[in-house]
Amino acid sequence: MSKSNQQIDVGRQQVAQVYAKALIEAAEASGQTDAVVEQLDSLVDDVLDQHADLETLFASALVSEEEKTSILDRVFGAQALPLVLNFLKVLARRERLDCVRAVQQQARKIYNEMRGHVAVQVRTAAPIDSNIERLISDGVKEELGLTAQLETTTEPELIGGVVLRIGDKVFDGSVATQLRRARGEMIRRSIHEIQSGRDRFSYPEGN
Amino acid sequence: MKFKADEIASVIQKEIEQYQSQIDVREVGQVLEVGDGMARVYGLSGVMTGEMVEFPSGTIGLAFNLEETSVGIIILGDYLDINEGDEVKSTGKLLSVPVGDALLGRVVDGLGNPIDGLGPIVTDQSRPVEVIAPGVAERQPVCEPMQTGIKAVDAMTPIGRGQRELIIGDRKTGKTAIAIDAIINQKNTGVKCFYVAIGQKDSTTATVIEALRKHGAMDYTTVIVSGASTPAPLQYVAPYSGTAMAEHFMHNGEHALVVYDDLTRQAQAYRQLSLLARRPPGREAYPGDVFYCHSRLLERSSKMSDALGGGSITSLPIIETLEGEVSAYIPTNVISITDGQIYLQPDLFFAGQRPAMNAGISVSRVGGAAQIKAMKKVSGGLRLDLAAFRELEAFAQLGTDLDAATQSQLDRGYRMIELLKQGQYVPLDVYDQVLSIYAGTRGHLDKIDADRVLEWEQDFLNFMRDQKPEVRKELMDTNDLSDELIAAIESAIEEFQRQFKSKGQEDAPQEAAAEA
Numbered sequence: 251m252s253k254s255n256q257q258i259d260v261g262r263q264q265v266a267q268v269y270a271k272a273l274i275e276a277a278e279a280s281g282q283t284d285a286v287v288e289q290l291d292s293l294v295d296d297v298l299d300q301h302a303d304l305e306t307l308f309a310s311a312l313v314s315e316e317e318k319t320s321i322l323d324r325v326f327g328a329q330a331l332p333l334v335l336n337f338l339k340v341l342a343r344r345e346r347l348d349c350v351r352a353v354q355q356q357a358r359k360i361y362n363e364m365r366g367h368v369a370v371q372v373r374t375a376a377p378i379d380s381n382i383e384r385l386i387s388d389g390v391k392e393e394l395g396l397t398a399q400l401e402t403t404t405e406p407e408l409i410g411g412v413v414l415r416i417g418d419k420v421f422d423g424s425v426a427t428q429l430r431r432a433r434g435e436m437i438r439r440s441i442h443e444i445q446s447g448r449d450r451f452s453y454p455e456g457n
Numbered sequence: 458m459k460f461k462a463d464e465i466a467s468v469i470q471k472e473i474e475q476y477q478s479q480i481d482v483r484e485v486g487q488v489l490e491v492g493d494g495m496a497r498v499y500g501l502s503g504v505m506t507g508e509m510v511e512f513p514s515g516t517i518g519l520a521f522n523l524e525e526t527s528v529g530i531i532i533l534g535d536y537l538d539i540n541e542g543d544e545v546k547s548t549g550k551l552l553s554v555p556v557g558d559a560l561l562g563r564v565v566d567g568l569g570n571p572i573d574g575l576g577p578i579v580t581d582q583s584r585p586v587e588v589i590a591p592g593v594a595e596r597q598p599v600c601e602p603m604q605t606g607i608k609a610v611d612a613m614t615p616i617g618r619g620q621r622e623l624i625i626g627d628r629k630t631g632k633t634a635i636a637i638d639a640i641i642n643q644k645n646t647g648v649k650c651f652y653v654a655i656g657q658k659d660s661t662t663a664t665v666i667e668a669l670r671k672h673g674a675m676d677y678t679t680v681i682v683s684g685a686s687t688p689a690p691l692q693y694v695a696p697y698s699g700t701a702m703a704e705h706f707m708h709n710g711e712h713a714l715v716v717y718d719d720l721t722r723q724a725q726a727y728r729q730l731s732l733l734a735r736r737p738p739g740r741e742a743y744p745g746d747v748f749y750c751h752s753r754l755l756e757r758s759s760k761m762s763d764a765l766g767g768g769s770i771t772s773l774p775i776i777e778t779l780e781g782e783v784s785a786y787i788p789t790n791v792i793s794i795t796d797g798q799i800y801l802q803p804d805l806f807f808a809g810q811r812p813a814m815n816a817g818i819s820v821s822r823v824g825g826a827a828q829i830k831a832m833k834k835v836s837g838g839l840r841l842d843l844a845a846f847r848e849l850e851a852f853a854q855l856g857t858d859l860d861a862a863t864q865s866q867l868d869r870g871y872r873m874i875e876l877l878k879q880g881q882y883v884p885l886d887v888y889d890q891v892l893s894i895y896a897g898t899r900g901h902l903d904k905i906d907a908d909r910v911l912e913w914e915q916d917f918l919n920f921m922r923d924q925k926p927e928v929r930k931e932l933m934d935t936n937d938l939s940d941e942l943i944a945a946i947e948s949a950i951e952e953f954q955r956q957f958k959s960k961g962q963e964d965a966p967q968e969a970a971a972e973a
Contacts, residue, residue, distance in 0.1 A: 260527055415485070436472045441577075
């Protein structure tokens with residue numbers, strides 16, 4: 251049913267939220283929020299996703315804090331912003347390097363909220379073109395006053411229509427759901443019909 | 458049965474025309490973990506406590522625990538179909554059950570789904586399972602009797618319509634039997650009965666249903682079953698569902714009787730849920746709000762004011778004690794909530810006194826107001842006399858010589874004890890009860906052998922019904938014992954005593970002959 255195969259670790263998310271908030275505030279103070287968030291994204295997308303070993307190493311308790319710090323220096327020292335590098339070192343010192351992914355998600359969320367962006371998951375039966383995407387974005391802008399960042403997926407089992415998910419809210423205009431609802435309504439109403447005349451559907455001489 | 462295809466098509470077409478397409482807006486969450494009837498869900502940020510949620514398998518759940526980062530859901534149904542990562546959607550509705558006449562005679566589960574194989578329950582009415590009990594302005598004091606048909610109960614701990622009378626005792630002391638007799642006795646009174654079986658063995662429940670059916674009581678009874686094998690969440694909601702079904706009748710100005718068999722199991726189910734939801738355990742590991750769990754349930758039994766139709770719900774909660782321990786947590790809670798208790802004791806039960814009610818510590822706090830006048834007159838002081846007799850009996854066992862007054866008090870007591878014995882499934886009409894208790898308390902049985910008391914009573918009641926119908930009719934019309942009526946009863950008893958005596962003499966030679 252759910253699209254995300256990631257496990258949700260509520261405890262880790264809570265920790266990550268604290269770190270993400272601190273990072274964004276520090277970045278805001280130095281006026282390089284956009285760059286910091288972007289670099290954090292690329293850290294996850296371009297580094298951790300490509301090199302799973304690195305993530306294992308980050309999470310490992312066998313590697314000492316000093317080693318992790320020096321690895322961070324050697325790997326990212328040349329490219330990373332000083333703020334991001336320092337942040338990673340703080341995580342290393344607090345033994346929270348395993349939360350990097352969660353921190354990135356939370357930082358993205360906080361950043362989006364600050365900038366008035368909102369992540370919208372769009373599910374449709376068939377691939378949609380940019381025209382429809384623009385319509386959806388405009389609709390979200392009008393309703394919520396936020397700029398939509400669309401993530402589109404196709405699910406043929408929806409038959410038609412569109413399902414939008416914004417945060418915990420789902421706006422379901424899919425044909426599949428409507429059919430299901432129509433079925434429920436019909437059953438509900440026909441219970442009434444059965445009660446008002448039980449032999450209505452049968453020939454009187456039947457039974 | 459054949460269907461008319463064209464007619465069905467036209468109905469469906471009409472349905473489709475009526476169907477308005479709307480965008481389905483809902484809040485969703487994601488299952489983090491699931492097991493033992495509970496699910497923890499991430500998301501559902503706007504869900505309210507007690508709100509119904511739906512799992513993709515169609516199973517419903519109730520938001521039970523709202524935490525900072527997740528929501529604890531109790532799963533009402535099969536939790537084995539639910540997987541980690543499943544999408545849970547909120548429905549914005551409260552749990553409700555079907556109500557109405559269609560439920561009478563049916564056996565349903567804790568959510569009102571039929572489980573007796575008699576087809577769907579066709580009703581378009583439903584009521585929310587959890588509602589706030591009627592307030593003070595909507596009620597009136599208990600004023601009508603709710604006859605159980607059991608002499609000991611109706612005479613000593615009378616129950617009124619709208620009362621909550623606890624039946625408490627160890628296992629196997631006849632708690633359910635009292636409740637079943639009370640249900641059977643509601644035949645032709647218009648009182649609708651609801652028997653809620655919580656955490657019972659299914660075989661026991663089947664026996665109860667069979668007994669009700671055999672005595673024609675299923676016509677006005679609904680049995681709500683949440684057996685021992687159903688998950689704890691369903692055992693927890695079953696009593697509330699049963700009450701909701703009864704409330705339908707109460708709010709329509711009718712009367713209902715609800716039996717909760719038993720609330721100890723419901724408390725245990727609630728304890729299980731609370732511990733799984735990681736609520737802190739308190740005394741006997743029950744959560745802090747287990748009192749509220751029972752009080753809000755039993756508070757819904759009430760007598761509505763005349764302006765609101767005057768309907769009522771009478772409830773007979775049952776509590777099982779361990780080794781007579783009434784000072785355990787749940788028994789004390791429920792004793793303090795209810796308007797009195799019928800206390801059943803194993804030693805009385807095994808001594809042959811059935812119902813094994815201990816008259817000394819059984820009370821009814823409001824029922825006296827609901828007794829008919831005649832019963833009030835004959836049974837006044839009976840309870841205290843019996844309690845005094847029990848003490849005296851213990852004392853007399855020491856073997857000391859007794860004076861005549863004490864001996865006669867003992868003799869009277871032995872006969873009253875005999876008179877209050879009653880078989881199962883034979884509830885007695887209240888006027889018959891008045892007549893036999895009158896005879897007992899006025900000493901007309903003192904000369905009868907204790908082991909012939911029940912025979913005397915049986916014959917006497919037949920005699921009154923067959924040969925003195927005018928006395929019985931007078932009693933039924935006035936509901937009171939006037940001086941003239943008392944005189945008539947006295948003379949009738951005198952006449953009957955002669956008959957009974959001669960019958961005894963007739964029997965004696967026959968027995969002697971048989972022995973020879």
